[in-house]
Amino acid sequence: MIKVGIVGSGRVAYHLAKGFLHQITDPEVQLAGVFARNASTLASFLPPNLIFENVSSFENVDVIIIAVSDDVIQEFSAALPFSGKLVAHTSGSTPLEALSNHNRKGVFYPLQTFSKEKNVIWQEVPIALEATLESDYITLQKIAATLSGNVLRLNSEQRVALHTAAVFVANFVNHMYVLGYEICQKNNMPFDLLKPLIHETAAKIALLSPKEAQTGPALRFDHKTIERHKELLHAFPEGLNVYTLITQSIQNIHSTAEYISRK
Amino acid sequence: MIKVGIVGSGRVAYHLAKGFLHQITDPEVQLAGVFARNASTLASFLPPNLIFENVSSFENVDVIIIAVSDDVIQEFSAALPFSGKLVAHTSGSTPLEALSNHNRKGVFYPLQTFSKEKNVIWQEVPIALEATLESDYITLQKIAATLSGNVLRLNSEQRVALHTAAVFVANFVNHMYVLGYEICQKNNMPFDLLKPLIHETAAKIALLSPKEAQTGPALRFDHKTIERHKELLHAFPEGLNVYTLITQSIQNIHSTAEYISRK
Numbered sequence: 001m002i003k004v005g006i007v008g009s010g011r012v013a014y015h016l017a018k019g020f021l022h023q024i025t026d027p028e029v030q031l032a033g034v035f036a037r038n039a040s041t042l043a044s045f046l047p048p049n050l051i052f053e054n055v056s057s058f059e060n061v062d063v064i065i066i067a068v069s070d071d072v073i074q075e076f077s078a079a080l081p082f083s084g085k086l087v088a089h090t091s092g093s094t095p096l097e098a099l100s101n102h103n104r105k106g107v108f109y110p111l112q113t114f115s116k117e118k119n120v121i122w123q124e125v126p127i128a129l130e131a132t133l134e135s136d137y138i139t140l141q142k143i144a145a146t147l148s149g150n151v152l153r154l155n156s157e158q159r160v161a162l163h164t165a166a167v168f169v170a171n172f173v174n175h176m177y178v179l180g181y182e183i184c185q186k187n188n189m190p191f192d193l194l195k196p197l198i199h200e201t202a203a204k205i206a207l208l209s210p211k212e213a214q215t216g217p218a219l220r221f222d223h224k225t226i227e228r229h230k231e232l233l234h235a236f237p238e239g240l241n242v243y244t245l246i247t248q249s250i251q252n253i254h255s256t257a258e259y260i261s262r263k
Numbered sequence: 264m265i266k267v268g269i270v271g272s273g274r275v276a277y278h279l280a281k282g283f284l285h286q287i288t289d290p291e292v293q294l295a296g297v298f299a300r301n302a303s304t305l306a307s308f309l310p311p312n313l314i315f316e317n318v319s320s321f322e323n324v325d326v327i328i329i330a331v332s333d334d335v336i337q338e339f340s341a342a343l344p345f346s347g348k349l350v351a352h353t354s355g356s357t358p359l360e361a362l363s364n365h366n367r368k369g370v371f372y373p374l375q376t377f378s379k380e381k382n383v384i385w386q387e388v389p390i391a392l393e394a395t396l397e398s399d400y401i402t403l404q405k406i407a408a409t410l411s412g413n414v415l416r417l418n419s420e421q422r423v424a425l426h427t428a429a430v431f432v433a434n435f436v437n438h439m440y441v442l443g444y445e446i447c448q449k450n451n452m453p454f455d456l457l458k459p460l461i462h463e464t465a466a467k468i469a470l471l472s473p474k475e476a477q478t479g480p481a482l483r484f485d486h487k488t489i490e491r492h493k494e495l496l497h498a499f500p501e502g503l504n505v506y507t508l509i510t511q512s513i514q515n516i517h518s519t520a521e522y523i524s525r526k
Contacts, residue, residue, distance in 0.1 A: 174467075253442075
């Protein structure tokens, strides 16, 4: 039996707790309990006996997953009142070494954007693992496999790289949606008009490599259209600024020669 | 009966021809034929009698949709060897007025990213219409309704705005995928790892407004994580440049106060 304890009540802790509670893949892996200062959001699905009132309840747990903000991982792991246990954080950009030395160190990083409003299809979520001891890596692998079919080993540097790439394809992509929304608003059009395009742009990536999927005036070096767009963005300096830079960046990555050869 | 002629063999012409050929919504709307210098790609689905060998075949057509590159719309419409017909272009950023005066002017702009490799679900594609004459607008509306359940009227300025917003949520979003791909490549990780995240980021927009959906270190003003990412991007100046600007742009749009109030 591997007893899993979770710390936190944020989006990652919430979905990890829900995931481990409901998994039926491996009866040997069990959610022992969750500790959080603000446990109220967890009470919607966790039975009361799995909400721990203090950290000492982790005494009989085999793995503690601390799903807290990056900036308190170090402090929180140092304050744990026992030693020699396997403690894993869930951060993409925090090194394994940030964890306190008095427990065994691990990383359990699920690569997904979590919202409490939306269920997670855990089976598809990549989970990147790291551990100092090989035996601990095997333990993490065992518990990760109860949630996901996509478990992999990454070292701390690769994990930062993956997290950085994730910022581009999720946070920055969403910022493009924010700017598109603003343009619609300013021109009395519903943002809903863009939704089929948003959906299709993401769906295309299943078939084509991102470079093959690139289209648009920047790729075509279509200066006339670019100038029309910039003129329209005159009243929205933040949009104009991003438009200018990303157009330039697309042209830096794809040369004119490459575009002509694809035509 | 409304007979529709199409000019072009690019992605938009290809899918318009396929769409009109196969639509069963309105038997009164019919594809009369397609004219293109390079008609070979159309032969895969068009019967030979619907491939026109020269422009004069449009003589008996009611509407001509010229789905050609923006930069040849003016020239091509001026060269049409008849007058008084309804001629519509399909460009998001070209004004109605760019069409030649010797025919009646219209715009038929489908807002989607088209690939020949992928079928289009026309029913969901917004089609933005414009026409000088009200009777022509009604004709365009009638033929657009055979393809899509999402037909709307936009003037030339709104259409440029919609096209600009589309560049953000499609072309620029795809460029974020390109940069994410490069980061994975440089760190020996498969881009496939990012696909569930890409999918979920687009799917979230169905439930939350883009501002509500924003997450990540820029929004959190998490300088430590931002510094780790920038350090990693040191070997990839194009990525670093975009990272720095978009992080700043996210912080310009969302103030710290707003982030704290959402927490």
